[in-house]
Amino acid sequence: MELTSNEERLLKILFHLKDKDVEVSLEKLEEIRNKHIKEDFEWQPTINSLSEKIFIKIEKGIYTLTKEGYSKILNIIKNKKRKGSNKALIAFDKSKIYKIFCEKVYGKYLCQMNMATMKQIDCLIELLKLNDDNNILDIGCGVGKISEYISDLTKAKITGIDIADQVILKAQSRTKNKINRINYIARDFDELSFEDESFDRIIAIDTVYFSKNLFELVKRLKKILTQDGMMGIFYSQKINDNKYKKMLNKNHTKFANILNDIGLKYNAYDFTEDEKKLWKDQFKFVNEMKKDFERANELEIYNARIRESSKQIKYFKDNRISRYLYIIEKN
Helix, strand or coil: CCCCHHHHHHHHHHHHHCCCCCCCCHHHHHHHHHHHHCCCCCCHHHHHHHHHCCCEEEECCEEEECHHHHHHHHHHHHHHHHHHHHHHHHHHHHCHHHHHHHHHHHCCCCCCCCCCCHHHHHHHHHHCCCCCCCEEEEECCCCCHHHHHHHHHHCCEEEEEECCHHHHHHHHHHCHHHCCCEEEEECCHHHCCCCCCCEEEEEEECCHHHCCCHHHHHHHHHHHEEEEEEEEEEEEEECCCHHHHHHHCCCCCHHHHHHHHHCCEEEEEECHHHHHHHHHHHHHHHHHCHHHHHHCCCHHHHHHHHHHHHHHHHHHHCCCEEEEEEEEECC
């Protein structure tokens, strides 16, 4: 069943406010429209049509998603996320200029789109004591070149999962001669279906931010980890207001609070300065290489790197960001 743009818009609003204890009334919708959308339209026809389709319910003037409405908008969001991930990752992986850029910024080309330098990756390998006895799960592996690097170096078995199905097919093809130790699966990591205690190591390199429910994800990761297993999770904490300064502490980030609530033991290793240098390097080198990106007709990649590095540098200037590698033990 196709939705109009306003129907999809309203379902998204209800979806994103669902877990924030915000009651969505017509007055609230008008406030959102005037503040964020700034288009001249009426909500009432959209409310009526979604109600007829049984995608929303109305009780005492408050609008909420029905089970059908939740399922509908979740599928729309996932499909858009999948398409966007495929498009971006394929473009970055194809680019010869981006390869040179990664070598300058990260120290090695692994088609990185995260904040993990080779110093951080090698530290992850060392702290998790990875070797050929390990069976690793990589959450949100992207094109899978970091997974491949880790397996090539340690000879560990590794399974990479990512929602970008086209990218996963490319990764499978690229590593077909290594299938005895490297496997890639197209899957949303919020829908893990592995059996309990399937992996003795789990890694996530700047991907857990994208979980729709981080608490539930960590609980599930704990279940699929063996009793003597370990996790290595990179997490950068940003704050928009200095009144939340405490959250920059390694024991008080959003992620650390979840680990504490679940009862998982961890050590946190500070890579804040390393990330700060990385964003400065990104900004420097992408500017130096602008003409190269332009000649290759890849200004979209250039613009994406400029926007992100500029934004992150501002966070660091304002001391509103910290970065940690969390090494977590199940027992």
